[in-house]
Structure formats: structure tokens, C-alpha cells
Amino acid sequence: MKTLKGIKTHPLVQRLQWVFNPVKYMETNVQEDRDIFKTTVTGKGGLIFVNSPEGIQELLTHDTKEFSAPGSVNGILRPLLGDQSVILLDGDRHKRQRKLLMPPFHGERMRNYGELIQKITRSAAAKWKPGQAFIARNTMQEITLAVILQAVFGIYEGSRYDELKQLITSLLAVTDSPVSSSLLFFTALQKDWGAWSPWGRFLRIRQKVDKLLFAEIEERRQNWDENRTDILSLMMAARDEDGQPMTDEELRDELLTLLFAGHETTATAMAWALYWVYREPKVYEKLIQELETLPENADPMTIFRLPYLTAVCNEALRIYPVGMLTFPRVVKEPTEFMGYQLEAGGVLVGCIYLLHHREDLYPEPKQFKPERFLERKFSPYEFCPFGAGVRQCIGMALAQFEMKLALAQILRDYDLTLLEKTPVKPARRGVTLSPVGGIKMMMNGKRTPSKSVAVPATV
Template structure:
């Protein structure tokens, strides 16, 4: 390892303590024999192809230099044993903040994603109850209603692209379920601003601003970065306004009944207290809401696009799924839908083949750690790779094929199947995401008969922080479905 490269690099500068004693000798896993700059470009432009290529050359664990010429060793791991060992490393021996610098301008300094050990645990404990158990089930009705309203105007016989239709549904769900904002003037203004900004940050040029700090120069609102900051401030101001209004409502005696009835996540977070009785302040709340928005908007819509593509390109899967949906009561509840076993494995297999995120949170070694036969010294970046873990032939028979039944035949460990990451940095919204995914997909399948168009080769394509199917998944809306309908679901819930 070149000491000058380490010290001069971005991460090296952050970790360098002034003493070379931390740079103990180590034997790294096989290094990928591609120039560092080329590795960086390949990872940014076509990450799945790059990871597949690395795994074919080096197997389950390999070393890359994907941060350019000054890159420290960045180790990708995909075997269950190695992933389990990484998750078991005490948090105090790892730095989670430095590798996630790319998210700071998006999420804000107080985001859960960016917090060190103690503050991360505190915030996680405050946020977690809002995404589990009875709390999730309270969101089911509104998820179905939003989806039903969004698709009610779809033109019969016309072509639509799922990649264009799904983000609006997931955004509306976040605004109403997470933010708790009812349709109205502020709702429409925030929806318009968010739609525009979220669309732009998923484009290659705009998203590159976050990967390269040297491009982050504020030369006024007509410069690229200045324009982002201007738009982001408009959104932040609207969210702060909503937080202040909600605090006044919740603290008012006259609104006591309303306080007890509000079930959106913002209301729950306003009432949450840590072990010391401390709540989240307005800035912390704003950053958490923005993080939940960005992590739940494009990711869920991306998985939905893969769902529609895969189900409709595998007739036997589609037939079996429709038979299950048709077995429901005439007016099914959200719980009846989300407990369907074949729908469950169809969603799981989709996220195995095309996971929401390709990797778990990167972590930098601060103290020497042992993984398998390797000893890693400070500065090494460890990355459990979800994408490669899900494609290991040791765990999955015919891993590149779409076979939902594999999840009916056996149970996979949390180190073999981990679409939401794992350990103490796993996604807090995993249960909510699965619940939302099933309800949106089932609601559309129960209401329309769809036909997949242009059956040419579809490949994974980067869109912002997610991987989506190329071509946008064009479909024709053939007719209203003859299946049961969830349009009157609220009458039963």
C-alpha cells in the first residue's frame, strides 16, 4: 500500500492521525487489476457490470481502488461468513461518517445515515417504533387509496411507462404517510418542488455533483450547485413550516383529540422521547424527513418497475399470482393482501435479483480487525455487497434466473438474503417498504390487465442512487381487471 496515496487521499486525510504507526502491515484480498480511475468510472456508469466482472476475477472477496488514484483499499465482501463477521465488528472500531459524505448535502448533517455510534443509536431508537407493528398497519388504507386515485385516470388501450408512473405514487405516499400533509396548497407546492428536484438528481449530470465535492461551488442560483441549494432551501422552508404548525397543534389543549388521532410518522416523531426524555429538534426532524423521502421515493418506485417487468415477462409467475389475488374476498383489507404467500415471495425474489441498494453502508476500519483470513488495518473500507451476495451459486440455484418459488422451498439466512442491509446499520424502514410495495403492486394488478411491450433485452441501468430496468418498462393498459377490486377498501377497514 502506498503511504503517500493514503495520506493525500480524501479519506486518508480524515483518518491520518499524524503517526504512521497506525499503518500496520496487512495482506489484502486479491486486487482488481484495473487502473483506479477506470474502476471509478466503471462503478459510476455501470455498477452491476463492474461488480460482476470483479467477482468473476476474484470471487467472494476482493480489493478495489474505486476512489481514483488516491483511493485507499476498498474491500467488497459477499460470502455469508464474511458479511456476518463485518456486521459483528463493534461500532467503535468503525467510521461510518466519512464514506457517506456524498449524502450529506442531500440528507443534512443530522440524518440518521450520517451519525456516529452513540447518536445513531439514539436516533434509531426514536425512529424505529414508527415503522413497525401496529403503526405500519395504520398506513395500509391510505396507501391503497393513494394508489387507487393515482391509477384511476390511466388511459385504457394506451401505453404508459412504469418508470414515469411509479414515482408519483411513492411520493404522494411519503407526503401523506410520512410527512402527514393533507392535499392542499402547501401539499401541491411541496409535491411540485420535490418532483422537479428528485427528477433532476437522478440524472447522470446532476447526480455527479454529489460524488465530486470540487463541483460544489455556489455561484448563485443560476449555477448548477447554487441552483440545487436554492431549490433545496425552498423545500426545507416548507418542511420547517409544517413542523412548526404540527408542534403548535400537538401542544394545544384544543387539539388534544387530534393529537391522539394523528398516525403519520411526523406526528409520532414529534411525540418520541429518548431515555433521557429528549426529543428531536426541528433541524433533526427536517433532516430525518428528507432522508426518509430520498431513501423511500426512488428506491420503492424502482423495485415496482422491476416487479412489473419480471412478473409480466414470466407468464407462469403472472398466472400463479393472479390466481392468488383472485382468491381474495370481494373487498380485501390491506392485511389480507400483504399476507398472501405467493405475492410475498414474488416481491422477495424481485429484490434478490435487483436489490434496492447494491451495497450495505460502507465502513472504514479505525482499529485492526480480522475478517476470515485477512487482517485489515486502519484506512481500509469494508463494503458488504448485497448484489453479489444475492447472486452466489452456493446459496441460490440458477442465481440469475427469476424463480420466486425458491423462497417457498427454503429459508435463507440474513447474511445470504439482505435486501435492506443488516446489523446495526440496517434499514429501519424495511418492514414499511415491503408493506407499501405489496399494496401498491397488488392494487394495480387487481384493477388493470397490463401487457408488457417491446420485449427486447432489458439491462440494469443506474438512475441516481438506484438501479432500474432500461427502457422504463413500457406497458399497455388493456382493460379493467376482472379481479376483485380494492377501490372500496376503506369501507371495510
């Protein structure tokens, strides 16, 4: 049995490469072995990247046998999410919390948010002025933040809404570039030197957000309304098998988890989708033709089920998956994996980015081809932008719903031009991949439906 050899580059150099240019780091090292390689990006213990569908399936379906998925391996997110976040919990506590969180994100509940998402999208896009450039990701982030505050937090207007919107925008700035993201990866930088220091400023903003969220939870308890359908109210009403509700601290941490996991990521995915649609005229033409088959007031679920719209969104999530890695798994005891002997304590991740760029799964992987998803059905271990297994993203359904409805609304309402002269590259934003510069576009005017589709201009 073979021993998995690590990459020879110095651990500190590897970590810097991983933080500041993760795509190049992954694409360089996968040349050693396209299926699996060992790094030292997390220090001495190392991190093993698994890049084949067979390996990822084995990794994510043997959680209770050879591997475990302890929340502690996501410790770098603790300052953002808190101790009670489902992402940081293990075992029975994780199962309990996940069970309490699941109902609001499935089935009929999704319908409640469809018209809200469309309304928020129309409101955000209405701020565009003809002939004036805008940054696509900024608008998408405005949309997803409003969805989080209204559909998830259940806060629709007023001073608390305005204050939370401002504070959350500032809080998220801690991860808005590779440089600022380094605060998460290098704990030595997490020093409170006062309100003007980067970490000190973050902590003070976080305290203000906490205060507002606890006030909202307390007010909601005092004036309980069982008819509310926002996700916070549904979480407050949920009970575990012992009849116990979530504590205020658990509610606060899960709200922050949904904020960080569902706001930034969805905004980035939506921006990438807009970029590719307007970069590829044939994709735009085909998507507009599909959207024009809809009645003017189409039901959100009808839009959600459109096959080519779904294929476009899937291809955007494939080519630049927002999350690069699956939830880490830890080797419980010495075991054989993919022909290698692994020691107890080793940490493995499925590399979603490298999986999605395998030539044998996705011919010409650098090309944007939505038709892949019409011609073939991929397994959850071949296409997994939201992870897979027991740690799959809870907000997956809401993110997909939001992405499709927002993209469809914008395409039906506006005539846009992509202003990027060269291909937009991905860069680290926290633990995600985001477009450099945010994607510059211009609104030419309102779009009028017609049988002959005008192909968008690019610069």
C-alpha cells in the first residue's frame, strides 16, 4: 500500500499561496495527481485534497465509519459565526441543530419567498440608470442582503432594518479581499488594538449586530405571532425531540451562519451567472427565448423549473464554484483510502473546484457550456457546488431559488451590456471564490419582449 507524499513547498509558502491565489495553487498541485494530493496549507498536520468523484463519494458517505466531520475543523469561522453555529457542531448536537433548521428550507415554505425575491430584485435593479456603469456583484449583494433580512431575519423596514443593513455590510468587509481574509487564516493577526485596528473594528461591529439580533429575538418572543413565515420565526417555533426550543444564543449564531453562508455566496453566484450570460451571446439568446415563453406574471415555481435557466445556473456554479472545498473529514483510525495508507487524525476535503474542472467529466472545462446539464445528469459526487452528504449546505434550495428568480427577472426587464474588456478572474473572498472587480456592466434601458432576440453587446 502506498504512502501519500506531501507537496514539498515550505508550509508557510503553501499557506500564502492558498490564501492569496487559491485557483493557481489548486491547478498547480493537481498536476502531481489528479485524484488526490497532500498539502500543508493548514500547518504541520496537512490537508488532503480529494478530487475524484469516487474518492469524494467514499469520503462523504463514510462519516460514521472511517471518517468523522467534527465542527472544530472549521474553527477559523468561529469569530464570524459563534460557538453554536451548525457548521461548528459535532455529533448529536449537530444532528439536533440541523433537524431544527431544515423545515424552513424545503417544499411549500419556498413558495412563500418567491414573490418577495422578485420584488426585492426589481427594487434593486430600478436604481440602475441608462448609460451608467454599475458593479453587478454589488447589486446582487444588495438583493441577497435584503432577502436575508426579510425572508430569514423577518425584518422588513424601520430603524433596526436600516442599522442592521449598514452594520452587516461593514461586518462582511472583513472577508472582501485576499488581504482582509488573511485575518481568518492567521490567528496572530486577531488582536484587538482598539477601535481603529482591523480586528478591533470587526469585534465592535459584531457586538452591535449581536445587540440588535438579541433585541429582535426578545421582541419576537414578547409579541409572538404564529402566522409569521420568516425563517427566524420558524426556527423559534421549532422543537427538538425533548420538546426544547433553540436558545437565544443558538438562534443568533444560526442567523449569522445563514447570513455568511447564504448572503455572500449567493450574491457571488448570481454575479457570475450574469457575467457568463452576457459574455456568451448564444447563451443569452437561448435563455431569452426560453424566458419569453413565460406569461407576464409567471408563477415563481414555473420559472424555477425552466430547464435552460437551470442549466445556465448550474454551469455558473460548476465553472467557478463559490465554495472551493467540501466540509473537512478527519480520519478516525488508520485506514486505506484510494490505494493509500492514511494515519489517524489526517484531514481530508473534497475539492469541488478541481472536481468541476476534470476533463473526463466536463470536456473543455474552462468553456461555459450550459448544454452539459441538458445532455447528462451528474451524480451528487460529480457536481456538488453545495457540498454533499450530512454536511450539505442547508440553504441550498433557497440559494438556487433566489439565483434563478433574480437572473430571470433582470433578463426579462433590462437590456444590459457587459463592460469587461478581458476575462474576469476569480479571487479569494473569505473562504469563497469571487470575481475580481465585481463585474462591470451597464444598463442600456428597459427591455421590451420581442420574437427576434437582440444579442447583447460586449465591450
